[in-house]
Amino acid sequence: MARVDLAGFNVDADILKEISASRPGSEDLTPETLSAAYARISRDPRPVGELRRLSRTEVDKARASNERIVFGLGHASVAEHAVFNFDVLEISRLAIEALEAHRLASYTEKSQRYIRLGEDFAIPSEVSARNLSAPFSEFVSRAFSRYALLVARLMASGVPDKMAGEDARYALPLAVHGQLGMTCNARSLEHLVLGLKSSALAEVRELADSFLAVARPIAPSLLRYMIPGPYHLQRDAEVATAVMSLLPDPPVASAAAARTRIPEGDVCLVDATHDGDARILAALAVPTLSCDYSTALASIRGLDHAGRSRLHAAVVARLGAYDALPREYELATMTFEVVLSAAAFGQLKRHRMSSLTTWPYDPTTGITIPPAIEKAGLADVLREGALEAEAMAMRLGGPGDPVASYAVLNAHRRRCLWTVNLREFYHVSRLREDEHAQWDIRLLTMAMSDLARGAFPVCAGHLGGKDIFQPAEG
Numbered sequence: 001m002a003r004v005d006l007a008g009f010n011v012d013a014d015i016l017k018e019i020s021a022s023r024p025g026s027e028d029l030t031p032e033t034l035s036a037a038y039a040r041i042s043r044d045p046r047p048v049g050e051l052r053r054l055s056r057t058e059v060d061k062a063r064a065s066n067e068r069i070v071f072g073l074g075h076a077s078v079a080e081h082a083v084f085n086f087d088v089l090e091i092s093r094l095a096i097e098a099l100e101a102h103r104l105a106s107y108t109e110k111s112q113r114y115i116r117l118g119e120d121f122a123i124p125s126e127v128s129a130r131n132l133s134a135p136f137s138e139f140v141s142r143a144f145s146r147y148a149l150l151v152a153r154l155m156a157s158g159v160p161d162k163m164a165g166e167d168a169r170y171a172l173p174l175a176v177h178g179q180l181g182m183t184c185n186a187r188s189l190e191h192l193v194l195g196l197k198s199s200a201l202a203e204v205r206e207l208a209d210s211f212l213a214v215a216r217p218i219a220p221s222l223l224r225y226m227i228p229g230p231y232h233l234q235r236d237a238e239v240a241t242a243v244m245s246l247l248p249d250p251p252v253a254s255a256a257a258a259r260t261r262i263p264e265g266d267v268c269l270v271d272a273t274h275d276g277d278a279r280i281l282a283a284l285a286v287p288t289l290s291c292d293y294s295t296a297l298a299s300i301r302g303l304d305h306a307g308r309s310r311l312h313a314a315v316v317a318r319l320g321a322y323d324a325l326p327r328e329y330e331l332a333t334m335t336f337e338v339v340l341s342a343a344a345f346g347q348l349k350r351h352r353m354s355s356l357t358t359w360p361y362d363p364t365t366g367i368t369i370p371p372a373i374e375k376a377g378l379a380d381v382l383r384e385g386a387l388e389a390e391a392m393a394m395r396l397g398g399p400g401d402p403v404a405s406y407a408v409l410n411a412h413r414r415r416c417l418w419t420v421n422l423r424e425f426y427h428v429s430r431l432r433e434d435e436h437a438q439w440d441i442r443l444l445t446m447a448m449s450d451l452a453r454g455a456f457p458v459c460a461g462h463l464g465g466k467d468i469f470q471p472a473e474g
Helices: 013-022 032-039 048-057 059-072 076-081 093-100 125-129 133-156 161-171 186-197 202-215 230-246 255-260 276-289 293-301 305-316 327-331 342-348 371-375 379-395 402-407 422-432 439-455
Strands: 083-092 106-109 177-185 267-272 333-341 355-358 413-421
Touching: 032 048, 032 059, 032 076, 048 059, 076 177, 076 186, 083 093, 083 186, 083 202, 093 106, 093 177, 093 186, 093 202, 093 342, 125 133, 125 202, 125 402, 133 161, 133 371, 133 379, 133 402, 161 371, 161 379, 177 186, 186 202, 186 230, 267 439, 276 293, 276 305, 276 327, 327 413, 327 422, 333 342, 333 422, 333 439, 342 413, 342 439, 371 379, 379 402, 413 422, 422 439
Parallel strands: none
Antiparallel strands: 083 177, 106 177, 267 333, 333 413, 355 413
């Protein structure tokens, strides 16, 4: 019978400090011993528990082993057994976007939807260096005043307290502070720090140093190569130079984009797997047909829509609201071009099993005005804030300067590409189309679901929020 022993689990850092203070010579309170023990499994026949005990008694040897195996031999997966938990505080929403762009970590973020916000915000060092701290602070203070005004007037118009705060936050800039809890392994942390250190924003680079300051003393053998080189620091500028030399004339929007854009949703399906339904169903049929995939695909392509639907019905017959579709659904992918508010982007970016390509915030894409604000006759209040934000962004350098994005509001929109397979999109649809989802991301996801059903009329037929599902019978 298989055996599972608990090798460790997350422990609060304050408890570890208490243990260390009461027990001199506590060098073994490091995740490096687990990494070293697991690294030995492939070549040492002793039980894993014994290897762990040995690593704890010989920490120096464990660290030397990690350095040799991870960096000398290149077996970086060993570093994944060392896991860290971080509290991240006093960080701007803009810097949070840079942090959470790294997908191989777990984040739980303070929600501006559910929490009434105090007037805490970042004054970037670049702003201070340009002698703009005072006008920038005044700008953010006025944004908070607008936020409070919108909350009060929305509630007076009959909007519930939570919903009022949720919509009023569209008037706040990305300089506003947030906080989050983060968990990641040492290998991911090394990659994350390298990316943060390559940022054009001082706040983000300083965040990388903060991670290292608290993590490196605990696991020095697993955190080493994190200095960005020419590839990281010069790539964007060199790409921009090449683009300008090859394409000096402004491009014209393609006719294809105009045909596939949903008028009310700023969503465009730019690519989808050809014959995705047949590809998914063929992969599901292979075990029964006992043939290769190409043969099964030819057979499925011979079925009409009714036949494909009948086969698909067998897959989803017992599907529940919280069930994941089988991995065969990953054979069909879609790429959407999306123009969405910073508020909606804050939710889309959490779906890290997809690929999200972003471009800087651009005020020319306009703002998203919450329907409740429009209905209450408060749209001009938000528009006034947006104009002031755009003026401040220009003072901070304009669209070409990353620092300008600190002045961008949650209402301002950005353009991105989002590539997602159908299996993952079902998960997104269940969560973001549910009746409890925030209205902005819900409308966006509904628009994408309509396009997905057009691309995969059989296999995308059960998209929708959790609220549309009934428990499976039997």
